[in-house]
Amino acid sequence: MNKINNTSTDKKNESMNGKKRKNFFVGLFTNWKQLLVFILSLLIFPVLVFVYATILPTSDYKPAAEINGSKTAVAVSLDNAQKEDIIKIIGLEKERDFEQSRLDLANQDSIYLVVNVPAHSISIEIKGVQVRTASILRVESDQKIPLFSHEHLSAWLSVPFSLKKYIGTIPKIPIVIKEAPKDTIEAQKLSSKPLPPDSTIVLTSLYFDRNLVLEINQDSKPVERELPIIEAYNAKKIAYLPETTTLKKLLNPGATDQPLTIKLIVSAADARAIYRAIPSKTSLVLKL
Numbered sequence: 623m624n625k626i627n628n629t630s631t632d633k634k635n636e637s638m639n640g641k642k643r644k645n646f647f648v649g650l651f652t653n654w655k656q657l658l659v660f661i662l663s664l665l666i667f668p669v670l671v672f673v674y675a676t677i678l679p680t681s682d683y684k685p686a687a688e689i690n691g692s693k694t695a696v697a698v699s700l701d702n703a704q705k706e707d708i709i710k711i712i713g714l715e716k717e718r719d720f721e722q723s724r725l726d727l728a729n730q731d732s733i734y735l736v737v738n739v740p741a742h743s744i745s746i747e748i749k750g751v752q753v754r755t756a757s758i759l760r761v762e763s764d765q766k767i768p769l770f771s772h773e774h775l776s777a778w779l780s781v782p783f784s785l786k787k788y789i790g791t792i793p794k795i796p797i798v799i800k801e802a803p804k805d806t807i808e809a810q811k812l813s814s815k816p817l818p819p820d821s822t823i824v825l826t827s828l829y830f831d832r833n834l835v836l837e838i839n840q841d842s843k844p845v846e847r848e849l850p851i852i853e854a855y856n857a858k859k860i861a862y863l864p865e866t867t868t869l870k871k872l873l874n875p876g877a878t879d880q881p882l883t884i885k886l887i888v889s890a891a892d893a894r895a896i897y898r899a900i901p902s903k904t905s906l907v908l909k910l
Contacts, residue, residue, distance in 0.1 A: 717909075719780045723781065728750030732748075733901055734747055734782070740910075742757060743757060754896070760841065761885070767910065786831060787829045790825065791823055792894065792897065792898075822848060827859055833880065835881045835882065838886050839885065840887070841888065
């Protein structure tokens with residue numbers, strides 16, 4: 623009898639628990655206030671994660687791993703005339719730093735890259751002489767860059783960048799394989815016309831010091847036969863960049879070792895020529 627009573631009691635308890643769970647969900651989706659509270663409780667956690675891992679770090683992010691001599695910012699109120707004067711001063715300081723960097727590299731016996739984003743131009747220079755200039759069709763910059771203060775950005779751009787490594791979808795130096803002629807008569811019969819340029823889509827990444835990544839890509843969509851090449855290129859890009867997991871961002875939201883990417887879209891001929899013309903050890907003067 624005790625076993626029978628215990629069994630019936632357990633069944634009653636299970637039935638009551640089932641009804642409670644059913645009544646909870648029925649009441650949740652029928653009462654709009656309870657439903658609103660339930661949805662807000664689900665949304666508040668990802669919102670807090672986003673603010674902590676994205677908004678707060680970028681507000682104080684410094685482009686270089688370490689910038690010395692920076693002063694604490696002080697908030698002041700300015701009228702429109704003072705704001706215009708400050709904008710002019712900032713523009714003059716950017717132009718001064720840009721031209722000073724070009725002058726420093728012009729005094730060296732080297733080939734270097736000059737990128738002027740406001741003027742939409744990219745050029746290769748040797749001792750101050752432009753040997754090739756290309757028009758930038760489109761610029762896609764890192765979203766953190768507009769959040770930098772002028773002091774941090776000026777310190778970051780005031781010294782030329784040094785190239786550390788590079789990758790691309792095309793070889794740095796083109797390789798041409800020809801079959802040697804048997805004699806002089808056969809050599810004379812061979813065509814002397816220059817070989818047509820390779821048609822592989824040009825995507826390049828230049829990795830400089832101070833966390834700068836400069837991408838110079840051609841303005842066109844890939845064809846189907848180029849997709850494996852692009853996949854291999856993207857895999858190399860992922861391997862070259864530091865790991866940026868959500869957990870690491872949460873543990874260290876103010877980390878300054880993350881790369882800043884600036885993507886320049888140019889014509890296919892310009893992208894190919896610039897990538898192959900710059901040496902493996904070169905410098906970059908950048909103006910934003």
